[in-house]
Amino acid sequence: MLEIDSLTKRFGGLAAVNNVSTRFEAGKISAIIGPNGAGKTTFFNLVAGTFAPTSGSVRLKGRDVTGLRADQVARLGVARTFQTTHLFDRATVLDNLIVGHRLRTHAGLWDVIFNTARLRAEEKLCRDKAEAALDFVGLSHLSHRIAADITQEERKRVAFALALATDPELLLLDEPAGGVNPEETVGLAELIRKLVRHGKTVCLIEHKMDMIMSLADHIVVLNYGEKIAEGSPAEIRRNPAVIDAYLGAEHADA
Ligand SMILES: Nc1ncnc2c1ncn2[C@@H]1O[C@H](COP(=O)(O)OP(=O)(O)O)[C@@H](O)[C@H]1O
Ligand SMILES: [Mg+2]
Structure with missing residues (x-):
């Protein structure tokens, strides 16, 4: 569905996204995790055409969409939430x-x-x-x-x-369960699964580790704009670089 090659976005001297390559498979749930300021939202902005990358490329279903405007990307089947x-x-x-x-x-x-x-x-x-x-x-x-x-959870819906x-064919969800309680989070995760059952491809940014670990097929970890790991939830959980940067020892034990 999406192929990202050497994607970079600089804001002045800061590389908010730095040389990131990855791919998202059609019909799967991918997740982007990482500490605050890691470049997750900027990555979405680059894919969705909100910002043009400084360098690198974005391919959607084999078509080069690098640098297209947000409305053009939307018409090619990409939607996002903020x-x-x-x-x-x-x-x-x-x-x-x-x-x-x-x-x-x-x-x-x-x-x-x-x-x-x-x-x-x-x-x-x-x-x-x-x-x-x-x-x-x-x-x-x-x-x-x-x-x-309406409530925060209803706003998310x-x-x-x-x-x-x-x-859309591809949905980019930026913290879809941000600010909602654990019970409502389960409901939103179920809604994301329903999207996939209806043929959508999903990529989400989320801080709620339990949700990510049970929901995602594939996880990309960003830190200071760089991809430091990617893999299945099981692989990410035991990746030393991820534990160092983000998850903390208690998650590794769990
Ligand atoms: N429009 C912008 N102009 C300047 N700096 C930005 C802009 N957007 C994001 N940044 C910076 O890029 C870095 C990554 O931000 P962001 O992508 O929002 O991180 P995340 O979503 O992972 O918390 C941060 O240091 C942030 O301050
Ligand atoms: Mg963000």
């Missing part, structure tokens, strides 16, 4: 999804605001997709709720629905 779920708090959940769909598939807000005729023509299609996505994530009952009134509305 660490923080930004919603229009005074709009309903359903309206958030309808507008979000436009923002993700068109060049910018300008287009959404001024292209109202086309927006209306497409509204039925957008609405159907939004309702289907809400149903998929188990939030149909909240479609007319004001976004400000809305983020999934926003990503799904563009019919």
